[in-house]
Amino acid sequence: MKKQNRSQLLTFIKKEFMHVFRDRKTLLMLFGLPIAQIILFGFALSNEIKNSKIIIIDYSNDITTKQLIEKIDASKYFDIDTRIESADGIEAEFKKGIAKMAIIFPPNFADNLQHTGKADIQVITDGSDPNVATAITTYISIIVNDYNAAYNHTSSLPLQINAEMRMMYNPELRGAPTFVPGVMALILMLVCTMMTSAAIVKEKELGTMEILLVSPFDPVSIIISKLTPYLLISILNLLIILFLSVTLLELEIKGNIFLLIFESILFILTSLSIGLLISVNATTQKGAMMTSLMSMMLPTMLLTGFMFPIENMPWPMQVFSNLVPSRWYFITIKNVMLKGLGFSSVWKETLILISMCVLLFSISLRKFKIRLE
């Protein structure tokens, strides 16, 4: 009997896989969507600054300015444009939107530095895009400070104290580290919830649910067989995302990869349970898809914390955000993936996700009807 049951379950799971693999559109969505998203978020929508055009006007043209310009040029963030020869031309370039920043070295830069120990650089940025302006100003300051430090080291001038900024965990302020955890949460949530939400209601729509109910197959087995393919597909998706992040976006996974995968599977199971709950209650596939899209997409985007910091939200939204599973997952993977922390730092979030998962799954199981409406 036991063996019989196992072969039944396997047949059912095999059948579910056939549904998935024979539905080309869904399959494309399952695998295409995550890949497209990660590439889109990783490259196109990044807020990091690469190859920004900056204008450099060097009135001094001495060895010090040459060295500084070389240093700026060596950074991959900037493309230097020296065609403009006077400060009057800057605004025109800004208006055309070609350059984001202009650096002006006044005459006698090296002389001033050597004799008075002080020299000025004028940095002008296009403030119409404050994020970019701040970011590139920071980069330039870092470069100049570096040079400053090196200069002080070789000469024997008195020590000078410099405030040095450093962005922890993401020193180069790259986009990928901030986006990848968020995109992972968003994609896994969407794919898992939407796919499962359609799974059970599809049988209802098709009328096959009537036969399944009449069969000796029990509800728990029906649910398990329905979820297994999506669980495996989601794990595969997760691995693809991680692979792309590491290879394509040059993201380093600092923590334990197995802990990361364990936490992700936990989150996948939670999302599957949400989809299950929607599916058990819905009467049409379309309705189920819409519900999962509406109820999952917005809260996940807004209340996870990867687009907008939760601390800045009004308190009712902060309270509500506690109910969004992706919020806890986001914290977990940020800690594990970017900060390289261990389980001790995320046990609370893990516990919350486990309770959510168990609760949602038992509600769906209870709501699964052994009869028709």
Next chain:
Amino acid sequence: MITFSNIKKTYLKGTVLALDDVSLDINKGQLFGLIGPDGAGKTTLFRILTTLLLPDSGTAIVNGLDIITDYKKIRDSIGYMPGKFSLYQDLSVEENLHFFATIFNTTIEENYELIKDIYIQIEPFKNRRAGKLSGGMKQKLALCCALIHNPEILILDEPTTGVDAVSRKEFWEMLKRLKLKGLTILVSTPYMDEANLCDQIALIQNGKILSVDEPHKIVSNFDGKLYSVKSAKIFQLMTLLKSYPDLKSCFAFGDALHATFLETTNYEELAQNLLKKGFEDIEIKEITPSIEDCFIQLVNSNK
């Protein structure tokens, strides 16, 4: 084998009455037909029988088991084919059959004998997806799937709806052969002409059972004699007949009118009268009532 006692079922919190005090007895080994138009309550009755729905009140016993408390055991002993051919459209013929055999704890080989006659007809297409089959083939596959676990009772909800005339005929032949193997078969259908193919039929309308009997007995219980009145000008004829004092009932039936009259009616005189009124091609003759005639009469007398 199956006993329904005073089953009542409503939908939408009691606002829609689906079954109104239905009582039925179905014997073992019968081919039983549940006949009535769409919305009469056929599917609801079958769903209660298959334990998929709970009645509001009343009891039902299937094979000595109560539909509410012993629902699991009942589910093991019935084969059910729902109204829509419940097949997986994206699975092939063979995969569908294999799947349903497995979830019912059996294998195709174990009960192949039972489905052989039917399966052999669709076997050439066994690798075709169910969604690409014709209506008749879908119906055969669905029947195979319902039969695969060798049930004692076979419940078929409108199996011939949406299927061509030839396939319908073949299907009834198959049911007759299955009956010979000892199965109790329940079939619902909106087609009155299929009634004569059953051992026993129940006529159902608006959730009420109008009559339960053998088809020929239902016909012989027809009240009065039925006449077919024919003319090319059928609408004028209908209006005229309805004003005729001897008329008891009259309705259009294909290209003729089916009418009953008082016993004292002189049909010679009626024909002469109609002839004078300009119906030169008038034709009146007595006919044997069909199940549909009986159904209409029962519906009218129940109003």
